[in-house]
Amino acid sequence: MKYKHGDKVRIKSLDWYNQNKDENGFVHCGNRIFDNYMSVFCGSVVTICGICPHLGYDVREDMQCRTWTDDMIEGIADVEPQEKMVSLEKAKEWLEK
Secondary structure, eight states, X not given: XXXXXXXXXXXXXXXXXXXXXXXXXXEEETTEEEOTXXXXXXXXXXXXEEEETTTEEEETTOTTOOOBOGGGEEEEOOOOTTOOXXXXXXXXXXHHO
């Protein structure tokens, strides 16, 4: 596992998702699937809040509690003060669609 609790990481881009998704909208990342719901986080900065050994990470901003893997994460985020992190409001809006 590359990241630790509290790390701020950037989720891979929407271009990555669109280029790699299958006909069902899934990107297969090892033993996990990156799905359409997760694409709302593409390019966003999230916070690692839990680690599931051999499975992946929990992120604070994901209210659906999906497991995220190293393959879904671009890397540690170099967050500028003015850059917004994905908000709970944004995730709630998506869920209400």
